Amino acid sequence: MPGYTEARFLTSAARPGQFLSDAGVEIAFAGRSNAGKSSAINAITGRRQLARTSRTPGRTQLINFFHLAEGRRLVDLPGYGFAQVPDKVRDSWQRLMETYFEERKSLRGLLLAVDSRRGLGAMDLQMLDWTGSLGRPAHVLLTKSDKLSRSEAASVLREATAACEGRASVQLFSAETGDGVVAARAQLEALLERG
Numbered sequence: 001m002p003g004y005t006e007a008r009f010l011t012s013a014a015r016p017g018q019f020l021s022d023a024g025v026e027i028a029f030a031g032r033s034n035a036g037k038s039s040a041i042n043a044i045t046g047r048r049q050l051a052r053t054s055r056t057p058g059r060t061q062l063i064n065f066f067h068l069a070e071g072r073r074l075v076d077l078p079g080y081g082f083a084q085v086p087d088k089v090r091d092s093w094q095r096l097m098e099t100y101f102e103e104r105k106s107l108r109g110l111l112l113a114v115d116s117r118r119g120l121g122a123m124d125l126q127m128l129d130w131t132g133s134l135g136r137p138a139h140v141l142l143t144k145s146d147k148l149s150r151s152e153a154a155s156v157l158r159e160a161t162a163a164c165e166g167r168a169s170v171q172l173f174s175a176e177t178g179d180g181v182v183a184a185r186a187q188l189e190a191l192l193e194r195g
């Protein structure tokens with residue numbers, strides 16, 4: 001499966017002053033910590049080691065920018081919903097994310113990673129409502145689908161599609177088996193092409 005052969009890491013930002021210049025177009029990957037954002041980036045680009053993955057939730061506290069192709073980027077956002085973070089870290093996360101979503105002109109849309117075994121939670125729905133209200137469309141990846149049986153996967157997809165009605169499109173996805181990778185690339189391309 002060919003991917004994005006030019007894909008490469010560009011830079012990390014711990015605060016808005018470190019964001020890359022706001023030119024071109026980019027798509028951000030968001031979701032709970034440990035939902036599989038970084039693994040999804042690697043599977044979609046076809047570059048196994050591009051984004052750092054980790055068993056320890058809440059590892060990515062920075063906004064990571066990746067070059068995808070000329071004028072196009074992917075952005076790996078820090079995960080939310082990780083309980084064991086000090087208030088100070090959570091506040092700085094919130095400020096960083098608010099500034100990013102509210103000010104980033106090159107942001108075309110969102111890929112939201114949701115662990116298929118958990119389904120959509122309140123924070124995921126909040127995220128979809130928030131970015132939707134800022135005019136950014138979203139597509140949900142129900143990740144780690146390899147951990148579900150066929151019938152479980154079908155029912156998770158049905159429930160998530162209903163929960164996302166009017167907010168986002170939804171699909172099953174596995175970075176492990178490649179399930180849904182081609183469909184996710186098509187969604188990514190469609191979001192990048194948008195205005």
Ligand SMILES: Nc1nc2c(ncn2[C@@H]2O[C@H](COP(=O)(O)OP(=O)(O)OP(=O)(O)O)[C@@H](O)[C@H]2O)c(=O)[nH]1
Nearest residue numbers: 033034035036037038039053054058059079175176
């Ligand atoms: N079985 C299976 N495991 C997966 C899949 N995708 C991710 N994982 C595992 O889930 C864990 C978290 O994956 P990451 O991609 O690091 O998740 P993340 O959302 O980037 O996590 P943070 O950056 O910490 O918020 C790792 O142990 C991955 O190996 C998948 O499709 N199938």
Ligand SMILES: [Mg+2]
Nearest residue numbers: 037038052060
């Ligand atoms: Mg990550």
